[in-house]
Amino acid sequence: MNNQQQQHQKTMDRVQQGLDRRYRQERHFRWLGMGAIILGLVFVSFLFITIISNGYTAFQQTYVKLDVFYDPEMIAPVGETNPQVLSKADYGGLIKASMRDMFPEVTNRREKKVLYGLISSGASYEIRDAVMNNPELIGTKGEVWVVADDDFDMLIKGHIDLRLPESDRRIKDNQLAWIHDLQEQDRVEKRFNTTFFTAGDSREPELSGIKGAAYGSFFTLLICLVLAFPIGVAAAVYLEEFAPKNRWTDIIEVNINNLAAVPSIVFGLLGLAVFINFFGLPRSVPLVGGLVLALMTLPTIIIASRAALKSVPPSIREAALGVGASPMQTITHHVLPLALPGMLTGTIIGMAQALGETAPLLMIGMVAFIVDVPGSVMDPSAVLPVQIYLWADSPERAFVERTSAAIMILLAFLISMNLLAVWLRKKFERRW
Amino acid sequence: MNETSAATPGLAEETEAAAGTVQSTDDTVGEIYVDDPRMTCRNVDVYYGEKQAIFDVSLDIGKNQVISMIGPSGCGKSTFLRCLNRMNDTIDGCRVTGQIKMDEQDIYDGGLDVVPLRASVGMVFQKPNPFPKSIYDNIAYGPKIHGLSDNKEHLDSIVETSLQRAGLWEEAKDRLDQPGTGLSGGQQQRLCIARAIAVSPEVILMDEPCSALDPIATAKIEELIDELRERFTIAIVTHSMQQAARVSQRTAYFHLGKLIEVGETDQIFTSPRHKLTEDYITGRFG
Structure with missing residues (x-):
């Protein structure tokens, strides 16, 4: 008994001795983990703050109020008002005339040109559209809000440093004076930038928008989804439920796992060689982009779908087979419905990956400068990440905020897709 | 789980002394034949890959009888049942040789397709495994896929009678549209039995149907098995010898993949003829 007690005492002492060290290790480990999470959060919030602070101004655009005289001489000299005549008239001249009226002191030819430069070259289209919609305007005088040039816009948004010497500034002193005059007369206003959501790409920042890229992304993802989801699910179902487990299926499995890790640009090269060079499909079109992204997304979908199928308990299969369901009925009636949320989650994550993919699309020519909004999968188009890449490459200051704004839109899509995946998983999650 | 040799020498002498006790032999002791068989198995061997799990088992399963299969873990009783x-x-990698016939049709020889076979030989598993669907759909599934019901009313009546026969109707009639997985363990198992009998099988196989249940739920299922015997032939694998004694008319004792002894349940439990059977039922191993 005594001996036992001694033994007991000894063990306690030993344990006590090491106890501090054990708990210290645990504390350190916890601090390390917390540190890692804080560091991660700092990086993410830094990223978001940078993007948002750079980009939020892109959702506003400076407009200038002009008094335009719809001069019949300039619009329809012969008195005809059919659309063909109206569409060809010199509306830029109307704007210039209006500007000259406002600043009669500007007479020098070069100065005039600088003055006209305050208004975007796209403004004449606005006036043309207004006139063509309502030919009654001809001969009248009216106030029109037109888009300001990007440098003007940057000045109003405070992105131009006025402390710099004049020669280093995009806005010169005489322009500053005119803008000041316009502001005095309440002719300058920042409005919501609808152009950004309704236009395609443009060389002029104030006329550029993401609609073309967004449609391009949509069509590309559509093709990608339509191809990759059924093929991926079918492949996963076959491999998981029907294929014999032998050397061949092992090789296939290893290869699928490897394909998931292949750099995406390789898929781009493959697409270029096969779809464009061999099959002769056109360049820069969402069809080819979708095909390439489908190749890239397939392994992800197959792996996720197989995992989802594996997670369906075998007892459900046995139950179905036990009442006499055929293997196909077992799968379609019981296994697939239970595995579907997992498959959808995998697919959405694969799609989100594809949405953000740039490299393979560069290889198949989706990096071209395309102004028109695509109307089908066979129209040349850009996609959101490539649009970001193109704008980030542009020298104009106004493209900086548009780049960030486009990133915000892309991130919004990605986050909502991931939220959808989480929601689906939560909604259809079943417990056994 | 011990080998035959595990029986101590002293015990061996004791049993040798007992008159009529048969020592170890490869042949099954007892009457494998019955007068009115529903299923007949002859020389069945089962292999998992290279490994042989069942050795030369021949056994008849009589009509409207409950036959229980007992034996230590890994003795092959579940494997045999699943054949x-x-x-x-x-x-x-599972391979079955030998002959298993149901009503004179060989079930492995292309005589009977697996889908109609499973429709007429239902199965209840160890762990209750209702579909994650409503109680109604759980039972209606089998009749639906086999086209057994002519219309909705007929299907409703199949569901009702199945639930009644499984003794679940009173508890479930007001919640037919609720998920079957929301029932208690015992109720789930009775739901699985109802699902099996909904397709009107001739034989019901039960693979340790009560091993996941508490004693009260077990008692209900046992009672149910006794009632079901009137309409169905039942083969039940069980770990509990008391259960075998309570519910079955015939008992088969398996050991290391061999069918050691088969006979009337009373006889097996009161005067086993094989030493291994005796050792097992007296609790010396298993």
Whole structure:
């Protein structure tokens, strides 16, 4: 008994001795983990703050109020008002005339040109559209809000440093004076930038928008989804439920796992060689982009779908087979419905990956400068990440905020897709 | 789980002394034949890959009888049971040789397709495994896929009678549209039995149906098995010898993949003829 007690005492002492060290290790480990999470959060919030602070101004655009005289001489000299005549008239001249009226002191030819430069070259289209919609305007005088040039816009948004010497500034002193005059007369206003959501790409920042890229992304993802989801699910179902487990299926499995890790640009090269060079499909079109992204997304979908199928308990299969369901009925009636949320989650994550993919699309020519909004999968188009890449490459200051704004839109899509995946998983999650 | 040699020498002498006790032999002791068989198995061997799990088992399963299969873990009783509706087909590398006939049709020889076979040989599993659907759909599923019901009313009546026969109707009639997985363990198992009998099988196989249940739920299921015997032939694998004694008319004792002894349940439990059977039922191993 005594001996036992001694033994007991000894063990306690030993344990006590090491106890501090054990708990210290645990504390350190916890601090390390917390540190890692804080560091991660700092990086993410830094990223978001940078993007948002750079980009939020892109959702506003400076407009200038002009008094335009719809001069019949300039619009329809012969008195005809059919659309063909109206569409060809010199509306830029109307704007210039209006500007000259406002600043009669500007007479020098070069100065005039600088003055006209305050208004975007796209403004004449606005006036043309207004006139063509309502030919009654001809001969009248009216106030029109037109888009300001990007440098003007940057000045109003405070992105131009006025402390710099004049020669280093995009806005010169005489322009500053005119803008000041316009502001005095309440002719300058920042409005919501609808152009950004309704236009395609443009060389002029104030006329550029993401609609073309967004449609391009949509069509590309559509093709990608339509191809990759059924093929991926079918492949996963076959491999998981029907294929014999032998050397061949092992090789296939290893290869699928490897394909998931292949750099995406390789898929781009493959697409270029096969779809464009061999099959002769056109360049820069969402069809080819979708095909390439489908190749890239397939392994992800197959792996996720197989995992989802594996997670369906075998007892459900046995139950179905036990009442006499055929293997196909077992799968379609019981296994697939239970595995579907997992498959959808995998697919959405694969799609989100594809949405953000740039490299393979560069290889198949989706990096071209395309102004028109695509109307089908066979129209040349850009996609959101490539649009970001193109704008980030542009020298104009106004493209900086548009780049960030486009990133915000892309991130919004990605986050909502991931939220959808989480929601689906939560909604259809079943417990056994 | 011990080998035959595990019986101590002293015990061996004792049993040798007992008159009529048969020592170890490869042949099954007892009457494998019955007058009115529903299923007949002859020389069945089962292999998992290279490994042989069942050795030369011949056994008749009589009409409207409950036959229980007992034996230590890993003795092959579940494997044998799963041969009877070809559930072993789903296991990779599993191979069955020999002959299993149901009403004179060989079930492995192309005489009977696996789908009608499983429709007439239902199965209840160890762990209750209702579909994650409503109680109604759980039972209606089998009749639906086999086209057994002519219309909605007929299907409703199949569901009702199945639930009644499984003794679940009173508890479930007001919640037919609720998920079957929301029932208690015992109720789930009775739901699984109802699902099996909904397709009007001739044989019901039960693979340790009560091992996941508490004693009260077990008692209900046992009572149910006794009632079901009137309409169905039942083969039940069980770990509990008391259960075998309570519910079955015949008992088969398996040991290391061999069918050691088969006979009337009373006889097996009161005067086993094989030493291994005696050792097992007296609790010396298993």
